[in-house]
Amino acid sequence: AGMDLAGVVTEIGSDVTDVSTGDRVVVDPSLAGVDDSSRLSGMGDLHGDLGVIGATVDGGYAERCLVPASHVYPVPDEMPLEHAATFPTCFLTASHALFRVGGLKAGETVMIHAAGSGIGVAAIQLAFHAGATVLATAGSEDKCQRALGLGASHVLNNRTGDVAAWARQTTAGVGVDMVMDCVGTALFGVSLFSLGIEGRLVNCGNASGDEATIPSLGHLFHFGISIHGSDPYQPEEFGPVWDEFCSGGYRVEIDSVHGLSDAGVAQDKMLSGDFFGKILLVP
CATH class of the missing domain: 3.40.50.720 (NAD(P)-binding Rossmann-like Domain)
Incomplete structure (x- = not known):
């Protein structure tokens, strides 16, 4: 679980050139459009068995998560990672x-x-x-x-x-x-x-x-x-919507923040319907 995630890059693959360790990024969880050289390729059928980080492969309920380099976007310096994590899905x-x-x-x-x-x-x-x-x-x-x-x-x-x-x-x-x-x-x-x-x-x-x-x-x-x-979004939609979000004027609604050890509590809260906005987990 954990389709919506943002964090700091700690390691990159040998062929990755446009992302660096230490970068603050938000992740597009849809695995449509992933390059064939990625370990997460081959799961991009939008209207079939679409791969989704946090749904069909390991996601953000963890301290570290494997994501395609093509699916990360820089988080502005002034934006908290918690705010970025409310964005993707x-x-x-x-x-x-x-x-x-x-x-x-x-x-x-x-x-x-x-x-x-x-x-x-x-x-x-x-x-x-x-x-x-x-x-x-x-x-x-x-x-x-x-x-x-x-x-x-x-x-x-x-x-x-x-x-x-x-x-x-x-x-x-x-x-x-x-x-x-x-x-x-x-x-x-x-x-x-x-x-x-x-x-x-x-x-x-x-x-x-x-x-x-x-x-x-x-x-x-x-x-x-x-x-x-409303079918799954196309890979090219993520960037423009992220830019719009980063342009300002959008309120972030975080209902509550929980540690990973309290993931069950957070999940129960979501299932209860007694929340407004997003429920976050932090490592």
Whole structure:
């Protein structure tokens, strides 16, 4: 485990020329695009058996981790490594879903679920910085209020409120242009009813279950709604999104920091859902 990692380079391979020991780096955990000379090559099938550091190979739940030289990016001197470690999977997943798959544009409205998750925190800020109006939902009032500080214009507790009715009311009856959903089953139906004409539902996760039912095919085709699965991001996407993050203006939300010996405690906290932002492990 440990897909999101940043740290200091302690050793390099004999063929590595553009990375040095002592460099502070953040790691792209996707093993797509790894050079054939790397020990981590051959696992880059984006739509097959994609290798991922921290998922299919050893990751950041350790003091040291083997990574491809092509997949490390310099961390600015002024940025703490803890801040860099909040970036990789959350911001790349969110950016790919919002822009590459969902085609979000300035002036559009987007609903983002799970506002307190790492992906939600990233998505709200990326959409806001792109000029979109953000409607955010979360499972508690506290998380909703904190989402306002990230750039959401409107928030709703999705466990107590009527999501679709709220979306219509907030948009003067029009509905939102796009829903980005990493929750899955629990909010799938209300997400569809929250969309306006030719709205897009972009799914990038299944936290609440892997099955979903379309509540009304008539609604789907009458409004011209489209459903998109957000596939893995391409290797060339990481650098530009990292540069955007480093440019400033993005808040880092770290819920708690734990030592490696307390990894089980950190994992239990994540599974409980009682957190906002990222939970970090430090050696």
